[in-house]
Amino acid sequence: MSEQAVRDALVKWGRSLFERGLTAGSSGNISVKLDDGFLVTPTNSCLGFLEASRISKLAPDGKHVSGAAPTKELPLHFAFYEARPQAKAVVHLHSTYATLLSCLADADPNDAIPPITPYVVMRVGRVPIVPYTKPGSPEVAPYIRDKAPEHAAILLGNHGPVVAGPSLEAAVFAAEELEETAKLVILARGLNVRHLPAEAIADLNASFKLK
Ligand SMILES: O=C(CO)COP(=O)(O)O
Ligand SMILES: [Zn+2]
Structure with missing residues (x-):
């Protein structure tokens, strides 16, 4: 994929996520990893109105090369790329239900999303919650480096979801699946929900290996 095609894909997916209410305001x-660095969304930008030419380009060491000033969450994104070499894109949203789950005092920090449907097992896997840190703070990095080798999706405590994938499209799909499953989990609170049996989860994991 050419750099221009990645820029156009960032505009397309950003608009799509914003228009469907998956993250509000700015x-x-x-971010997307390229052969010669990274493309990242500018800080304080609205994902619905990205401009391909203003997207920030970073060198492989994270130095700002061109475009608008990058997101303040670079420590979050770089911690994922460091700990998860197969990651080629990272998507962080404030999608409503996943964010609500990140705020619940009684959510399991090691397993916030029970395996209730096959797609959450196939696309998202087990989701931990890491402790709250200030948006943009480098203090998030050790928490992410600790979890990212085993987890493609993580909830930032009292903040929202962050998901890595082997492509931009895969990371977006996983973020959407995480949000939809978080919605089911919240709506099902108090109901007697059946979880997938362990054999079904093992079969899904063997058939659709998460990257
Ligand atoms: O979600 C955000 C912070 O967590 C948005 O920050 P940026 O505008 O710097 O990308
Ligand atoms: Zn955020």
């Missing part, structure tokens, strides 16, 4: 940020 919240959320997206």
Whole structure:
């Protein structure tokens, strides 16, 4: 994929996520790893109105090369790329239900999303919650480096979801699946929900290996 095609894909997916209400205002940020560095959404930009030519380009060491000033969440994104070499894109949103789940005092910090449907097992896997840190703070990095080798999706405590994928499209799909499953989990609170049996989860994991 050419750099221009990646820029156009960032505009397309940013608009799509924003128009479907998956992150509001200037919240959320997206990065994509290139052969010669990274493309990242500018800080304080609305994902619905990105401009391809203003997207920030960074060198492989994270130095700003061109475009508008990058997202303040670079420590979050770089911690994922460091700990998860197969990651080619990282999507951070403030999507409503996943964010609500990140705020619940009784959510399981090791397993916030129970395996209730096959797609959450296939696309998202087990989701931990890391402790709250200030948006943009480098203090998030050790928490992410600790979890990212085993987890493609993480909830930032009292903040929202962050998901890595082997492509921009895969990371967006996983973020959407995480949001939809968080919605089911919240709506099902108090109901007697059946979880997938362990054998079904093992079969899904063997058939659709998460990257
Ligand atoms: O979601 C955000 C912070 O967590 C948005 O920050 P940026 O505007 O710097 O990308
Ligand atoms: Zn955020």
